[in-house]
Amino acid sequence: MISYPAKLNLAQTPTPLHKLARLSAKMAGPRIWIKRDDLTGCLTSGNKVRKLEFLLAEAVANGCDTIITSGGVQSNHCRAVAVLGAQLGLRVHLLLRSDIEPAPVGNLLLDQLVGATISHYSQDEFKQLDGLFAHWQTHYAQQGAKPFSIPTGGSNGTGVWGYIAAAEELKADFVRENISPSTIVHATGSGGTQAGLIVGCKIHNMPVQIEAYAVCDNVAYFDRKVRDDLRQWQEQFAPDMALDSLSINTNDQFVGPDYGVAPPEVFDTIKELAALEGVILDPVYTGKAFHGMLEGIRQGNYDKDSDIIFLHTGGLFGLLAQQDRLNF
Numbered sequence: 001m002i003s004y005p006a007k008l009n010l011a012q013t014p015t016p017l018h019k020l021a022r023l024s025a026k027m028a029g030p031r032i033w034i035k036r037d038d039l040t041g042c043l044t045s046g047n048k049v050r051k052l053e054f055l056l057a058e059a060v061a062n063g064c065d066t067i068i069t070s071g072g073v074q075s076n077h078c079r080a081v082a083v084l085g086a087q088l089g090l091r092v093h094l095l096l097r098s099d100i101e102p103a104p105v106g107n108l109l110l111d112q113l114v115g116a117t118i119s120h121y122s123q124d125e126f127k128q129l130d131g132l133f134a135h136w137q138t139h140y141a142q143q144g145a146k147p148f149s150i151p152t153g154g155s156n157g158t159g160v161w162g163y164i165a166a167a168e169e170l171k172a173d174f175v176r177e178n179i180s181p182s183t184i185v186h187a188t189g190s191g192g193t194q195a196g197l198i199v200g201c202k203i204h205n206m207p208v209q210i211e212a213y214a215v216c217d218n219v220a221y222f223d224r225k226v227r228d229d230l231r232q233w234q235e236q237f238a239p240d241m242a243l244d245s246l247s248i249n250t251n252d253q254f255v256g257p258d259y260g261v262a263p264p265e266v267f268d269t270i271k272e273l274a275a276l277e278g279v280i281l282d283p284v285y286t287g288k289a290f291h292g293m294l295e296g297i298r299q300g301n302y303d304k305d306s307d308i309i310f311l312h313t314g315g316l317f318g319l320l321a322q323q324d325r326l327n328f
Contacts, residue, residue: 066147
């Protein structure tokens, strides 16, 4: 049995797992279940808080008082860090990539509301992200603060623990519901949730495939990124565990025009699920992945599955920033 590192209790867990009965009947494929990690909190909604329970525990244990992190202008991760920083009494500095002209809506509005310091950078400037982190680390250290940097999405060796713990929770869900799903589907953007689920299923002896739908980049990128996160985790916490044989399954066919930009059919899927089941997806992450999963069901890719699990990783506030695309 593994030994978890210290964590802060910041997420509302365990989150519910329930069947999407009406959608399952309509699709006439496997039974579709949804793991509601959009319910990990109100302002801290989504998958990021599971990782931050471990990352912020590390920061607090090291006596840090300032958190620096990065993401897109509507980053769910940055919003979660900003909110949790306010709750813990930590200064938070967000380095945001301004893919579009920033407007105080959605996640960005909440970042501002909870008092985070925000620096906006162009896409070209963001290519030098390591240098930006180093600059602000030095800046705060010279002011007498003790900064702690968290990478985009909270995806590193420590962050992997968030979804190792979630995999253990899912195992208990499956026992309670008396199901043996062969596939867990989720959206992947920075790779940390994907890495945690993959190694978590190995650790907790769960014979289930993790299928991640990319919302940016491509299969080769995620193969490198997930293996890098797993390598960091192994070196820090489990040097004797063999991980090279773990399978990384990423589908990059539903990325759409760009990160944060979804085609009309994704918004149609968002509206369909909301009206049919009362579950809200977002156009940046979960909408793309859920749409991809439904297309896979239509194409017969999951015909061997009796049950399929969709991990809802949150993102509601990002939808509110693109509400004009819903075309009501």
